[in-house]
Amino acid sequence: MFRVFRGYIIFMNKKLKAVVLLSGGLDSATVLAHAVKKGFDCHAISFDYGQRHRIELRCAKRISRQLKAADDLVIGFNLRKWGGSALTSSMKVPKGGLKSGIPVTYVPARNTIFLSFAISYAEAIGAKDIFIGVNSLDYSGYPDCRPQFIKAFAKCANLGTKATDEGWKFKIHAPLQKLTKAQIIRLGTKLGVDYSLTNSCYDPDVKDRACGKCDSCRLRKKGFAEAGIKDPTVYQI
Amino acid sequence: MFRVFRGYIIFMNKKLKAVVLLSGGLDSATVLAHAVKKGFDCHAISFDYGQRHRIELRCAKRISRQLKAADDLVIGFNLRKWGGSALTSSMKVPKGGLKSGIPVTYVPARNTIFLSFAISYAEAIGAKDIFIGVNSLDYSGYPDCRPQFIKAFAKCANLGTKATDEGWKFKIHAPLQKLTKAQIIRLGTKLGVDYSLTNSCYDPDVKDRACGKCDSCRLRKKGFAEAGIKDPTVYQI
Numbered sequence: 001m002f003r004v005f006r007g008y009i010i011f012m013n014k015k016l017k018a019v020v021l022l023s024g025g026l027d028s029a030t031v032l033a034h035a036v037k038k039g040f041d042c043h044a045i046s047f048d049y050g051q052r053h054r055i056e057l058r059c060a061k062r063i064s065r066q067l068k069a070a071d072d073l074v075i076g077f078n079l080r081k082w083g084g085s086a087l088t089s090s091m092k093v094p095k096g097g098l099k100s101g102i103p104v105t106y107v108p109a110r111n112t113i114f115l116s117f118a119i120s121y122a123e124a125i126g127a128k129d130i131f132i133g134v135n136s137l138d139y140s141g142y143p144d145c146r147p148q149f150i151k152a153f154a155k156c157a158n159l160g161t162k163a164t165d166e167g168w169k170f171k172i173h174a175p176l177q178k179l180t181k182a183q184i185i186r187l188g189t190k191l192g193v194d195y196s197l198t199n200s201c202y203d204p205d206v207k208d209r210a211c212g213k214c215d216s217c218r219l220r221k222k223g224f225a226e227a228g229i230k231d232p233t234v235y236q237i
Numbered sequence: 238m239f240r241v242f243r244g245y246i247i248f249m250n251k252k253l254k255a256v257v258l259l260s261g262g263l264d265s266a267t268v269l270a271h272a273v274k275k276g277f278d279c280h281a282i283s284f285d286y287g288q289r290h291r292i293e294l295r296c297a298k299r300i301s302r303q304l305k306a307a308d309d310l311v312i313g314f315n316l317r318k319w320g321g322s323a324l325t326s327s328m329k330v331p332k333g334g335l336k337s338g339i340p341v342t343y344v345p346a347r348n349t350i351f352l353s354f355a356i357s358y359a360e361a362i363g364a365k366d367i368f369i370g371v372n373s374l375d376y377s378g379y380p381d382c383r384p385q386f387i388k389a390f391a392k393c394a395n396l397g398t399k400a401t402d403e404g405w406k407f408k409i410h411a412p413l414q415k416l417t418k419a420q421i422i423r424l425g426t427k428l429g430v431d432y433s434l435t436n437s438c439y440d441p442d443v444k445d446r447a448c449g450k451c452d453s454c455r456l457r458k459k460g461f462a463e464a465g466i467k468d469p470t471v472y473q474i
Contacts, residue, residue, distance in 0.1 A: 109398050143398055144396075
């Protein structure tokens with residue numbers, strides 16, 4: 001697009017860039033659709049960190065294409081070097097239903113690592129807006145999903161980059177923070193997300209079918225049921 | 238070591254674990270020596286991030302052995318995917334002396350990324366102390382070296398991990414924060430650091446010799462001169 005002003009052709013690409021953390025799950029797919037709808041030029045970033053459910057990376061690519069992200073980048077590193085989680089070690093994924101406390105699927109400092117890469121990427125491409133799908137209602141009890149953490153990270157991001165010196169600020173958007181899983185699914189459906197492309201399961205089988213029993217599958221199932229929307233997930237059972 | 242108490246043999250391994258960020262440069266080598274001296278069981282962590290001066294990884298291994306770290310781990314990821322720095326792209330390393338402002342050798346959010354991995358590692362192995370060689374006097378003007386950033390990161394680390402829920406705290410130690418380069422060199426020399434094993438140069442030649450002209454080489458040279466200690470670095474000129 002362009003317009004002509006005093007004989008000059010002026011290109012009108014006013015879209016602001018944003019970096020969107022895209023895991024390939026239901027929440028981050030919804031967040032990407034939300035950021036696209038808001039008019040951002042969305043640069044998706046995913047992580048190949050040694051996760052058990054590596055299928056999510058293929059899902060991330062498909063979602064990024066379905067929702068027309070400007071770019072989809074994968075950063076690889078190996079959190080299995082120290083494990084400490086059922087998602088990055090041989091520890092079993094619990095399937096007995098949600099319990100109180102921090103579950104063993106919590107990956108030490110995962111969102112801190114993910115957000116750090118996101119601000120590095122954002123700073124390099126000139127984006128000031130970062131979108132993340134954390135949620136503090138229907139979630140798994142992870143400390144790095146709570147609002148206080150996101151707020152503290154934003155402060156840290158602005159001090160540890162050029163932002164403060166150059167007089168601008170990073171904004172960490174967490175649009176799902178106060179939504180239930182059902183509300184997220186309703187929002188995403190309205191925004192045109194194809195949830196059959198997403199994976200939430202922590203422990204899919206060799207045919208990539210969801211287990212239906214891990215915390216993440218339970219929350220997903222409950223969400224679709226409460227939203228009154230058909231769950232397109234292929235379950236093992 | 239053990240002692241006998243009421244007929245029971247009690248093992249006395251009271252050494253606390255610490256994670257030490259070890260780049261292979263002068264500062265982090267000094268920090269490792271300091272942490273070892275303080276009695277910590279030091280787990281060194283280094284990063285293979287696409288840096289121009291990859292020689293520092295070999296240096297990190299040698300230093301870790303010289304100073305008897307308990308472990309030395311390397312995490313790899315590719316910051317050249319987005320560059321944004323003379324250390325992670327084909328941009329030239331400036332050699333005209335220190336200027337004001339943030340130099341082009343600043344790597345977007347590098348210390349935020351490094352510290353995020355450090356707390357993930359620390360949480361997994363049960364360490365609460367993290368050591369980093371940032372310094373705000375004789376340094377290169379990087380935003381992620383200032384005390385306010387380190388303080389903000391510590392807050393973020395405690396909120397984004399199990400720390401707050403389990404009632405303990407990460408402590409980020411930055412023992413060089415207020416020292417000049419000369420003071421750091423004097424401290425390290427007293428602690429037995431072999432500085433000939435370290436590399437500070439951003440742009441070494443194919444024979445691993447330091448350029449002697451980049452900001453980092455200049456600070457190093459000046460530091461040794463001011464400390465009145467012979468600089469063991471092999472320079473190209």
